[in-house]
Amino acid sequence: MVIKMGDSEAELDQIRAILADDAKLSEVTKAVFDAVDEDRSGQIDKKELKKAMLQVSQEAGIAPPSEEQVTSALQCLDTDGSGTIDVHEFKELIRQLLESIKG
Numbered sequence: 001m002v003i004k005m006g007d008s009e010a011e012l013d014q015i016r017a018i019l020a021d022d023a024k025l026s027e028v029t030k031a032v033f034d035a036v037d038e039d040r041s042g043q044i045d046k047k048e049l050k051k052a053m054l055q056v057s058q059e060a061g062i063a064p065p066s067e068e069q070v071t072s073a074l075q076c077l078d079t080d081g082s083g084t085i086d087v088h089e090f091k092e093l094i095r096q097l098l099e100s101i102k103g
Contacts, residue, residue, distance in 0.1 A: 029091040043084035
């Protein structure tokens, strides 16, 4: 499943549909998670998170994240205190991002 980021009504409808269907949200989350989890460990570590944040910042044309920002993001997402992000923790991030796009 591909989500186009934009503000057309069709794209917003697609985001609303994903948010309304937990199975669809899980599918989207898993696809993005797998792209970030390069070592296929089932966990996103700080190195993988940093790489993803750098890529997003480059694509968005914004300053790259500092080490402090990466550490802070990891701590915020790592709700079980394991030092890594699992797919369930990552799902909440995806939910929040889609909610913010939906408006």
